[in-house]
Amino acid sequence: MxxxxxxxxxxxxxFAVPTALCAPNPEYIIPAQYDSVxxxxxxxxxxxxxxxxxxxxESGALVIPLLYDFVTDFHNGFSIACxxxxxxxxxxxxxxxxxxxxxxxxxxxxxxxxxxxxKDGKYGFIDAFGNxxxxxxxxxxxxxxxxxxxxxxxxxNTLYxxxxESGQTVVPxxxxxxxxxxxxxxxxxxxxxxxLMLHDGSVPLGYVFDKIGWSMNEGVIAVCKDEKxxxxxxxxxxxxxxxxxxxxxxxxxxxxxxxxxxxGCLNAAGEVAIPFEFDAIGSxxxxxxxxxxxxxxxxxxxxxxxxxxxxxxNLSAGENGVWIATQGGKTGAVTETGQEVIPxxxxxxxxxxxxxxxxxxxxxxxxxYNPRSGAPKPQPAAANPALDxxxxxxxxxxxxxxxxxxxxxxxxLLERYSEDITRLEFCRLLGxxxxxxxxxxxxxLLEEKGITLPTNVFSDTIDESVLTMYALGVVTGTAPGLFxxxxxxxxxxAAVFFARLLRALDISVTYSDAVSFQDESSFASWxxxxxxxxxxxxxxxxxxxxxxxxxxxxxxxxEPLSRxxxxxxxxRFWAATSCFLPEYDF
Numbered sequence: 384m385x386x387x388x389x390x391x392x393x394x395x396x397x398f399a400v401p402t403a404l405c406a407p408n409p410e411y412i413i414p415a416q417y418d419s420v421x422x423x424x425x426x427x428x429x430x431x432x433x434x435x436x437x438x439x440x441e442s443g444a445l446v447i448p449l450l451y452d453f454v455t456d457f458h459n460g461f462s463i464a465c466x467x468x469x470x471x472x473x474x475x476x477x478x479x480x481x482x483x484x485x486x487x488x489x490x491x492x493x494x495x496x497x498x499x500x501x502k503d504g505k506y507g508f509i510d511a512f513g514n515x516x517x518x519x520x521x522x523x524x525x526x527x528x529x530x531x532x533x534x535x536x537x538x539x540n541t542l543y544x545x546x547x548e549s550g551q552t553v554v555p556x557x558x559x560x561x562x563x564x565x566x567x568x569x570x571x572x573x574x575x576x577x578x579l580m581l582h583d584g585s586v587p588l589g590y591v592f593d594k595i596g597w598s599m600n601e602g603v604i605a606v607c608k609d610e611k612x613x614x615x616x617x618x619x620x621x622x623x624x625x626x627x628x629x630x631x632x633x634x635x636x637x638x639x640x641x642x643x644x645x646x647g648c649l650n651a652a653g654e655v656a657i658p659f660e661f662d663a664i665g666s667x668x669x670x671x672x673x674x675x676x677x678x679x680x681x682x683x684x685x686x687x688x689x690x691x692x693x694x695x696x697n698l699s700a701g702e703n704g705v706w707i708a709t710q711g712g713k714t715g716a717v718t719e720t721g722q723e724v725i726p727x728x729x730x731x732x733x734x735x736x737x738x739x740x741x742x743x744x745x746x747x748x749x750x751x752y753n754p755r756s757g758a759p760k761p762q763p764a765a766a767n768p769a770l771d772x773x774x775x776x777x778x779x780x781x782x783x784x785x786x787x788x789x790x791x792x793x794x795x796l797l798e799r800y801s802e803d804i805t806r807l808e809f810c811r812l813l814g815x816x817x818x819x820x821x822x823x824x825x826x827x828l829l830e831e832k833g834i835t836l837p838t839n840v841f842s843d844t845i846d847e848s849v850l851t852m853y854a855l856g857v858v859t860g861t862a863p864g865l866f867x868x869x870x871x872x873x874x875x876x877a878a879v880f881f882a883r884l885l886r887a888l889d890i891s892v893t894y895s896d897a898v899s900f901q902d903e904s905s906f907a908s909w910x911x912x913x914x915x916x917x918x919x920x921x922x923x924x925x926x927x928x929x930x931x932x933x934x935x936x937x938x939x940x941x942e943p944l945s946r947x948x949x950x951x952x953x954x955r956f957w958a959a960t961s962c963f964l965p966e967y968d969f
Contacts, residue, residue, distance in 0.1 A: 416766055665698075682719055696712070704718060714732055806872050836851065871943040894921075902937050
């Protein structure tokens with residue numbers, strides 16, 4: 384389809400431009416086969432398929448497997464990663480330099496600064512090798528970590544203070560809330576108003592502001608009072624409260640400022656440096672900023688003069704004087720003079736001053752050659768067929784994506800989609816579904832219902848989800864004292880479990896007309912009623928059954944359920960019952 388569209392565009396352009404200007408087909412050096420990617424840092428690029436992340440090298444080889452729920456770009460040879468809700472640190476070869484034992488961790492590695500981490504409910508600071516630099520004794524730390532040599536931390540779940548990189552308290556713990564220092568000024572809150580604190584702990588202007596802007600930069604910060612904004616240097620007010628909004632912060636002596644629905648820029652003295660005549664203004668890079676007029680973007684200089692004509696749907700800064708541009712629904716890259724660096728062929732891209740840069744096409748990301756880098760053009764790498772196994776089937780992808788976004792699927796289940804689901808894994812699905820429906824942890828749900836969690840029902844599992852579903856009357860064992868957690872789940876068992884969950888959670892639903900399956904005679908007697916009811920439970924907008932037949936008017940009750948089928952059915956159950964859910968305020 385994409386090739387047909389490009390060919391049609393080229394045919395139309397023949398009437399206006401020379402044939403040589405027709406855009407070529409996209410050529411990927413590393414195939415577009417990932418859901419998202421980062422650029423290359425230290426020879427490694429983060430990639431992911433579904434919920435799993437890993438790293439490739441510049442040849443496209445997968446050098447760190449897709450095992451992780453989250454990874455950061457490499458910095459000084461290290462990446463922070465999360466696996467199974469625990470954080471650790473990897474080196475470039477995928478070795479675990481810091482074990483995955485932490486409940487939370489800083490997501491930005493910086494040069495030689497302590498890394499915050501959480502263990503057993505308390506925060507402390509480690510280095511990239513796992514050595515403890517500051518003991519685990521804080522309840523909260525600012526998510527930015529250390530900045531200007533200080534970090535805001537909280538003790539005893541009440542007040543914040545600031546510590547230095549040796550762990551010494553610099554500002555006492557008497558602040559209701561604190562952001563981090565930047566250029567020796569930090570936003571602080573006393574429970575009623577915001578103020579600007581200096582390194583010595585003083586707040587020269589007092590707690591008088593309703594809001595504080597992004598952060599101090601180039602000596603100024605935006606502050607708000609009574610819905611109007613002004614500039615301050617932390618000690619004095621630079622302007623009066625005249626303005627409707629400010630951008631993130633000042634760059635290259637210009638602070639994007641909103642007044643009467645138009646954007647301009649103030650300088651560090653609070654003077655108007657660029658008139659208020661634009662629909663948007665971004666940050667300045669090498670003397671230029673993207674700006675918008677009448678729905679079109681161009682580039683302006685520090686005085687507001689047009690340097691690149693307003694003719695783009697969007698513009699954002701890349702690296703080394705290159706701008707990422709969108710035009711006619713396609714994205715490419717141009718110089719400040721409008722010279723095309725990357726053709727307008729992509730959905731989106733990330734421009735770096737590197738030989739390979741990320742680009743998205745038809746919803747998938749890969750890497751294309753950057754001719755501006757000056758590096759030799761690499762030979763295209765072959766696609767890796769093994770990666771296809773990490774994705775759900777095409778028919779299942781939309782609903783699994785929605786299910787994951789709504790918290791119905793735990794990350795460690797988002798893999799091996801074509802494999803048969805086990806009875807244990809299905810109980811975990813039901814447990815997460817139950818918590819989503821009731822907005823209660825399983826233990827709290829049982830407590831509110833007056834049910835004690837059994838502990839000695841099965842000799843082959845003590846899994847909380849299994850025992851909770853058993854206590855609610857949703858699941859049963861396969862034999863006295865046995866649950867058989869690793870056995871596969873049949874379609875008729877799934878129907879029974881869902882029908883019982885409706886009763887356990889007091890959900891009254893409306894059914895569509897019952898379906899008459901040709902293989903009804905093969906239904907187990909204990910499953911027949913559940914199959915009839917669950918197959919007649921449909922989505923309100925499409926009448927798609929929660930648990931449909933397998934085709935040819937067959938239900939196939941003894942056929943095992945795959946993981947991806949189970950995920951889709953779980954999503955459909957939630958979607959079909961959401962309008963019938965009772966109020967769970969036990």
